[in-house]
Amino acid sequence: MVTRPAPPLPYAIADDLRARITTGRLKPDERLPSEAQLAAHYRVSTPTLRNALSVLQGEGLIEKIHGKGNFVRRRLHQVTYVGGGHMAIDRDAARVTLRVTVRTTKIWARGDLASLLKVPLHSPLTELRCVGYEGDSPHSLIRFYVPRDLAPANTSAELPCWGSVEASLAERRPALADTEEKVGARLPTRGEAAALRISTALAILAITRVSTDITGRVAEAAHLVLPGDRANALFTTHRMTAERLAQR
Known part of the structure; x- marks a missing residue:
């Protein structure tokens, strides 16, 4: 039996957050916990957590609003x-x-x-x-x-x-x-x-x-x-x- 290596931490965190967004546990316009809280939850450094968030930002799933935090992005019209x-x-x-x-x-x-x-x-x-x-x-x-x-x-x-x-x-x-x-x-x-x-x-x-x-x-x-x-x-x-x- 071949064991697949675990994905790098940022991608594992992104996978978990993505699943929470796509299943509706995190809803459109909902503010994510602070970066410090998320880093503590996943037991990673803040830079690692930010790398994970950047993956989701690149996919258009979340948006960062300066001074307010990270939010689940509402599906916008074309x-x-x-x-x-x-x-x-x-x-x-x-x-x-x-x-x-x-x-x-x-x-x-x-x-x-x-x-x-x-x-x-x-x-x-x-x-x-x-x-x-x-x-x-x-x-x-x-x-x-x-x-x-x-x-x-x-x-x-x-x-x-x-x-x-x-x-x-x-x-x-x-x-x-x-x-x-x-x-x-x-x-x-x-x-x-x-x-x-x-x-x-x-x-x-x-x-x-x-x-x-x-x-x-x-x-x-x-x-x-x-x-x-x-x-x-x-x-x-x-x-x-x-x-x-x-x-x-």
Whole structure:
């Protein structure tokens, strides 16, 4: 009879906590015991316990809220990015309460932003850092960068939806003519992981969007970040059929 070696301690602890979550003994939004209490319960050091928690964070089962502790993560609805800054949330099961928090900061164009916006270095810009929430859980992060003369005159600290943010941005600029979007996957920065309450080991869907107005000026650049475990990107191509071509 072959005896399998016991898994390393962090994975054994993660297995036990995972079982408690999946069987409902630990319920969504429930706060886990403190790290010190868990370390004492499993008779391990705090670093070993944190390694176990990081495994569950990477799987999306728990989230760490700064200053409050570790919580069982509620299953969030899927976010589908459909292009042009538009996002749809699957509302299949229950009524979803959405909101967007906005923080506005005056900045100066550094190398990458100067290149994206096609402006000289140190040009005055405004950054709008927006976090979308489903209930109390963050589901998306977008950082908008606009020339300061096109920045919204008044932007509330909290808005009901992403459409409200777009409407604020559209107030002072000409109509947009072209939008170019680049989509990729990568690991989040520490700041992005903290904003979305995800592990730095969980991949994100990263979208860079640059919009040009009808005068040919770059009116807006945006960096969108969506957690990879609950985000999709949908792109639709409309082709001209022979019948439609004949009608033109």
